[in-house]
Amino acid sequence: xxxxxxxxxxxxxxxxxNVTFRCDPISEHNRLYWYRQTLGQGPxxxxxxxxxxxxxxxxxxxxxxxxERPKGSFSTLEIQxxxxxxxxxxLCASSSLAGNYEQYFGPGTRLTVT
Amino acid sequence: GQNIDQPTEMTxxxxxxxxxxxxxxxSGFNGLFWYQQHAGEAPTFLSYNVLDGLEEKGRxxxxxxxxxxxxxxxxxELQMKDSAxxxxxxxxxxxxxxxxxxxxxxxxx
Numbered sequence: 001x002x003x004x005x006x007x008x009x010x011x012x013x014x015x016x017x018n019v020t021f022r023c024d025p026i027s028e029h030n031r032l033y034w035y036r037q038t039l040g041q042g043p044x045x046x047x048x049x050x051x052x053x054x055x056x057x058x059x060x061x062x063x064x065x066x067x068e069r070p071k072g073s074f075s076t077l078e079i080q081x082x083x084x085x086x087x088x089x090x091l092c093a094s095s096s097l098a099g100n101y102e103q104y105f106g107p108g109t110r111l112t113v114t
Numbered sequence: 115g116q117n118i119d120q121p122t123e124m125t126x127x128x129x130x131x132x133x134x135x136x137x138x139x140x141s142g143f144n145g146l147f148w149y150q151q152h153a154g155e156a157p158t159f160l161s162y163n164v165l166d167g168l169e170e171k172g173r174x175x176x177x178x179x180x181x182x183x184x185x186x187x188x189x190x191e192l193q194m195k196d197s198a199x200x201x202x203x204x205x206x207x208x209x210x211x212x213x214x215x216x217x218x219x220x221x222x223x
Contacts, residue, residue: 004156031209035211040122040215040216040218041215041216042118042201042203042213042214042215043201044213045210045211048210055209056209056210100145100162100164101144101145101162101205101211102147102159102162103211104159105149105156105157105158106156107155107156108155108156110154
């Protein structure tokens with residue numbers, strides 16, 4: 001399968017714990033995006049990378065959130081000291097610079113903070 | 115600011131035609147996307163319009179008017195499997211998509 005993959009698919013954690021999610025983009029795509037989606041809403045942009053460089057971070061991304069893409073391939077999103085308000089679906093997408101801005105989404109990681 | 119509006123919910127009958135509207139006001143414009151999202155799943159690409167007019171792809175068509183900041187998605191010969199959320203999205207520049215809240219479509223027999 002050559003699509004975008006995300007792990008884990010589901011994560012349940014207690015408030016105050018740290019969690020880390022992984023995204024593997026389509027192999028030839030050099031842009032990688034993270035979005036957050038809550039029930040009944042569209043995805044909200046969090047951050048994006050071009051190769052290993054993080055080029056933009058949303059104001060939604062508090063200092064408890066950090067994302068990396070160390071070798072320009074897979075990416076991780078870490079949330080420290082989770083809060084109940086962090087419960088959401090975290091979506092990863094990738095795109096090619098040569099494309100028409102179309103982004104291909106992974107299946108998402110559903111986070112539940114209890 | 116960035117603003118994309120679409121109706122929250124719509125209902126339709128199997129076999130019918132439904133039109134989902136989207137209006138946008140964004141700082142930039144590099145085309146407009148429609149994505150389909152079934153409950154609990156990732157958004158999947160339906161269409162991309164960058165020029166004014168109608169783009170047809172099977173049962174789905176998408177229309178764009180840049181001067182009016184308006185688009186619609188037209189679904190014909192509705193099937194039960196078309197029950198999903200339909201997301202309108204605009205890339206104001208090259209880095210991110212701004213999404214509307216999505217329109218939840220329910221198709222009844």
